[in-house]
Amino acid sequence: MKPRERVLTSLEHEEPDRVPKLEIWINDDMVGELGYEDLQSAHVGLGLDCVMIPTRIPKRSNYWRNGLDEWGQIWKNGIYVNGVVDTDTDLEKYSPPSDYVDQFFDTGEIKDSMRRYADHCLIYGSHIGPFMMAYMAMGFARFFRALHERSMFVRELLKARTEWCIAMCQKAASLGVDLIVLGDDAGHRGGPMIPPKMWRELVLPCHRSIVEELDIPVIWHTDGAIESLLPMAIEAGFRGVHGLEPAARIDLGKVKRAFGDNLVLAGNVDVAVLCGSDLNAVRSEVTRCIEQGASGGGYMLSSCNSIFKGMNPASIVEMYRYAGKVGVYNRSRVRA
Numbered sequence: 407m408k409p410r411e412r413v414l415t416s417l418e419h420e421e422p423d424r425v426p427k428l429e430i431w432i433n434d435d436m437v438g439e440l441g442y443e444d445l446q447s448a449h450v451g452l453g454l455d456c457v458m459i460p461t462r463i464p465k466r467s468n469y470w471r472n473g474l475d476e477w478g479q480i481w482k483n484g485i486y487v488n489g490v491v492d493t494d495t496d497l498e499k500y501s502p503p504s505d506y507v508d509q510f511f512d513t514g515e516i517k518d519s520m521r522r523y524a525d526h527c528l529i530y531g532s533h534i535g536p537f538m539m540a541y542m543a544m545g546f547a548r549f550f551r552a553l554h555e556r557s558m559f560v561r562e563l564l565k566a567r568t569e570w571c572i573a574m575c576q577k578a579a580s581l582g583v584d585l586i587v588l589g590d591d592a593g594h595r596g597g598p599m600i601p602p603k604m605w606r607e608l609v610l611p612c613h614r615s616i617v618e619e620l621d622i623p624v625i626w627h628t629d630g631a632i633e634s635l636l637p638m639a640i641e642a643g644f645r646g647v648h649g650l651e652p653a654a655r656i657d658l659g660k661v662k663r664a665f666g667d668n669l670v671l672a673g674n675v676d677v678a679v680l681c682g683s684d685l686n687a688v689r690s691e692v693t694r695c696i697e698q699g700a701s702g703g704g705y706m707l708s709s710c711n712s713i714f715k716g717m718n719p720a721s722i723v724e725m726y727r728y729a730g731k732v733g734v735y736n737r738s739r740v741r742a
Contacts, residue, residue, distance in 0.1 A: 409455035410584065413527035417585070417623055417645055417670055419704040425696055425733030426455040427726050428672055430531040430587050430627065430648065431712035440719050446519055450526065452726050455706075457526040459516050459583055464509040476502045477567075478543040489545035491563065500543060501566045504573040516581050527585055530578035531627070535590020536567035536612040541599075543567070553600065553608075561608065568612040572619045579622050586624045587648055588616065593630020595654045602634045610638045617643035625672065629711060630654050636665050646670030651710045653678065659698035662705070671699050672706040680709060680721045688724045696733050707733060 407415070407423045415422040432440075432448050442448035449457045469475040470484050478491040478500035491500050520528055533539075540563045541549040552560050575586050590613075592598055598605065617624050623645035628635075631654040632647075639647055647665075650656045650673040658674040665671075679691045692707065699705035707729045713722055 408525040410525055410527045413455050413706070414584070416703050416706055419667070419670065419702065421703040421735045424735060425700050425729060426527075426706040427453060427729050427733075428456050428648075428706040428708040429454055429713055430456075430458065430529065430708070433712065433714045435715045436713050436717065436719070436722075439715075440722065446523060450523060452723065453730055454726065455527055456529045456585070457519070457523045458529055458531060459578065459581065460512065460519055461510050461530070461532070462512060464506075476500060476506070477539060477570075486542060489541075489543045489548070491543040492548060494559070494562070497559075497563055497566060502570070504569065507570075507573045507577045510574065511577060511581065513581065520582055528583045529585045529587055530575070530583045531587035531589065532574065533589030533591070533627075534567075534571045534574055535588050535626075536564050536571055536616075537592055537609050538590045539567040539570070540564050550599075553604065557608075564608060564612050568615055572616055575616065575620055575624070579620055584622060585645075586620065586622060587627050588624055588644075589627045591630070592628045592635060593632040593654065595631060595651070597631045598635050599630075602638070605635055606638055610642055613639075613642035613644070625670065631656060633661065633664075636661070636669065640665070640668045644669065646672060646704075646706075648672040648708065649710055650674040652676040653710075657698075658695060662699050662701075666699075666702070666704055670704045670706065673708045673710045674699065675707065675709045675725060677709055677711050677714075677717070680713075680717045680725060682721060683718050685721065685724045688721045689728045692725055692728050693732060696729070700733065700735070703735075 412422040413426045416426050437445055437448045440448055442451050446457050463469050472481055474480050478489050480487040491497055625646040625648050626639055626644045627648040629649050629651050646669050674695050675691055679687050
């Protein structure tokens with residue numbers, strides 16, 4: 407099978423020729439450290455089946471840079487610091503118009519990438535989920551207080567960020583991507599950031615609206631212990647979930663048994679192992695994930711988060727090399 411066919415087969419919960427290999431985000435520093443010139447060549451060079459379309463941040467934007475950005479988020483050297491949105495006036499000021507999405511996409515560059523990697527599954531992935539964009543716009547303390555004290559304002563903020571998310575995803579879909587990965591971090595290692603009941607009332611309708619507005623599959627990315635939210639991921643219409651963080655005590659086999667008929671699972675390779683230099687540990691981690699997740703299709707091997715600065719390049723390369731070796735589907739089951 408070619409890479410695109412392999413991924414699309416897995417998205418239908420069927421077994422392709424081998425387990426698809428996926429990585430959504432690779433840090434710019436790691437692209438160079440791995441020996442590649444850009445994100446797309448890194449995806450292909452590592453033997454991945456998906457390629458992220460090239461996107462850009464507008465030149466005048468402080469988003470992921472320094473200072474206050476268009477959504478009311480404060481950044482310092484690319485690290486999120488706080489948010490400033492607190493009133494209806496702030497919300498209006500820090501909600502860019504929908505046509506601003508055009509500045510994030512270079513149509514010519516994307517079309518060229520699609521021609522070069524026509525055999526691969528083309529994806530768009532970004533942390534623009536409404537829940538995450540809302541708490542970052544207000545700042546953590548203000549947002550989580552407002553959930554109890556100013557719920558109507560939070561609803562309006564979530565609505566505005568949902569509209570922005572839809573506009574961005576629709577633009578990506580119109581350019582021809584096959585799959586969208588929606589980053590909307592909702593958990594920590596102890597559980598979800600808000601109770602499932604509150605999630606159902608506030609966030610589930612937002613996610614459902616996003617999925618309903620798109621004609622292509624959407625996978626939800628989140629860190630943390632979010633098993634209690636997975637039934638609502640199914641209700642929202644997400645095709646799958648990415649992350650499945652081992653440090654949050656997520657058991658891939660357990661999640662596969664409980665939700666694998668309804669959600670494609672991607673991830674669960676422990677990033678702590680990839681930061682080390684023990685290649686036997688890397689191979690053991692890959693074997694575990696494939697044994698727990700691959701049966702019957704509907705699993706894509708990936709780190710539980712991303713490829714970030716501080717990881718061992720040799721461990722990253724070995725993860726995907728070894729996955730290609732042991733992740734072959736056959737009647738006698740995958741063996742290491």
